[in-house]
Amino acid sequence: MSTLPVTSAGEPRTVLITGTSSGIGLAAAIAAAQAGWRTIATLRDTGRADALRKAAAEAGVALDIRQLDVVDPDSVAAAVDGVIADYGRLDAVVKNAGAGHVGTLELESVDDVREVMEVNFFGVVNVSKAALPHLRATGGRLVTVTSVGGVIGQPFNEAYCAAKFAVEGYMESLAPVAGAVGVRVSVVEPGAVATEFVNNIGLDVEARLAAAGPYADAMRHYIDRTVGSFLDGAQTPAGAAEAVMEALGAETPAFRIQTSPWAREFTGVKLADRDGSAVVGMTGTWVA
Template identity: 75%
Template sequence: MSSKVVLITGTSSGIGLAAAVAAAEAGWRTVATLRNPGRADALRKAAAEAGVELDIRQLDVTDETSVATAIEGVTADYGRLDAVINNAGAGHLGTLENEAVADVRQVMEVNFFGVLNVSKAAFPHLRASGGRLITVSSVGGVVGQPFNEAYCAAKFAVEGYMESLAPVAASVGVTVSVVEPGGVATEFVSNIGLDLEAEIAAAGVYAPALLTYIHGAVPRLSTGAQTAAEAAESVVEALTADRPVFRIQTSQWARDFTGTKLADRDGSAVLALTGGWIA
C-alpha cells in the first residue's frame, strides 16, 4: 500500500483535511492540495499530531492550468496516481429571484466543473493504475433543499455525471464512488461568508420563509452533526475497500435522509418533507 498515491483536493480544513490525514494513516502516499497554500497550517499541524507525512501542493480546481500542473507534478514525482478524492467545494445560500445568474454559475464552477477539471486531468493515470475516482458530494446531491438551489443543483450534477460515468469507467478498470455527508461540524458553512442580516433584509417576500429555514430547519439539520474525522472515515472506506459501492452515506442520519428521496417514486414525500421546513 505504501507505493499507492492519492491526490485530495480542498484539504485546508474539514473533511478534506481529515481525509488527507486518514489516508496517510492508512498507508497511502497522500498529496494534499489546496487553493491557497497560505492556509495549510492546520493541515500541517494535524499531520504532525498524527505522525504522518503529507505532500502539500497548490491546486485551484477552477483553473485548468493549475490542475494540469498539479497532476503532472504528482505523476512525474511518483510515477503513478492511484486515486483522486474530489473534496474541494463551496457552500451557497440564495434563491432564484434574489440572486444573479452569475453567482449560480460560480457555484457550478467550483462544485461541478472543478470536479470535472480534476477528474479529466487525472483519468488517464487512474486508467493506467486501475485506480479510483472518489467525489465528496452531499445529501444535497440527492434531496433538493430550500434556499440551496444552486448548491444542490451543482451536487445533483456531480452525482448524475458520476453515476453515468461509473459503468464507463469500470469498463477500463476505474472505480467511481460518491460520498454523501449529512451535517458535519466544519468551517464549510462559515466559509460561505454570508451576511445573514443583509440576506434577510434583501429577501423581500421570501424573508419569512428564509427566517423559518434559518431558525428552524438549519438547527434540526445540524442536530447530531458528525465531526469531519467521522465523515472522512467513509471517504477512506471508498479508498480502501476491496469493492467499494457507488454511493456511500457517512451516517445513519444521511442514509435515512437520502432514503426518503431514493424510495420516493413520484417526489411527493420529498416535497412534503422540505416544504415543512419553510411552512
C-alpha cells in the same frame, strides 16, 4: 477484502485529495496518510495550510502539500503532472473541494448560479479529466465528496443542489464506463458535518433577511432550522472521512456511500419516492 495502500511490489499507492484546508478534506488526508497512502494534500491557497500541517504533526504523518485550484484547468494539470513526475503513478483521487451557497432564484443573478456550478461541478470535471488517464493505468479510484444535497433538493440551495445533482449524475453515468477500463468510481454523501463549511459561505444572516423581501419569513425558518441541525446533530469530519476511506480501501466499493445513519435515512426518502411528494412534503416543513 480491502485494497492495500501499497502495490504488489511494496511501493506506496498515491492519492491526491483536493480541498484539504479544513473539514472532511483535512480529515481524509490525515486518515489516508495514517493508513499508509502516499498522500498529496492540495488546496487552492497554500497560505491556509497551517491547520493541515498542525494536524499532520499531531498525527505523526507526512503529507505532500501542493497548490491546486479546481476551477483553473492549468492549475489542475500542473498538480497532476507534478505528482506523476515525482512519483510515477496516481492510484486514487478524492475530489472534496467545493463551496456552499445560500440563495434563491429571484434574489440572485444568473452569474451567481454559474459561479456555484463552476466550483462545485466543473471543478470536479476538471480534476476527473486530468486524473483519469493515470487512474486507468493503475486500476485506481475516482472518489467525489458530494452531499445529501446531491440527492434531495433543499430550499434556498437551488444552485448548490443543482451542482451536486449534476456531479452525482455525471459520476453515476461515468461509473460503468470507467469501470470498463478498471477505474472504480464512488460518491460520498455527507449530511451536516461540523466543519468550517457553513462559515465559509460568508452568510450575513440579518443583511440577507433584510434583502429577502417576500421570502424573508421562509428564509428565516430555513436558516434557523439549518443552523440548528449543524449545532445539534453534525457529524465530525473524521467520521465523514471514514466513508472516504471505505471508497479508497474496499475491494469493491459501492458507487454511493453515505457518511452516517442519518444521511442514509435522509437520502433513502428520495430513493424510495416515486412521485416526489415525500421529498417536497418534508422540505416544505423547513420554510414554514
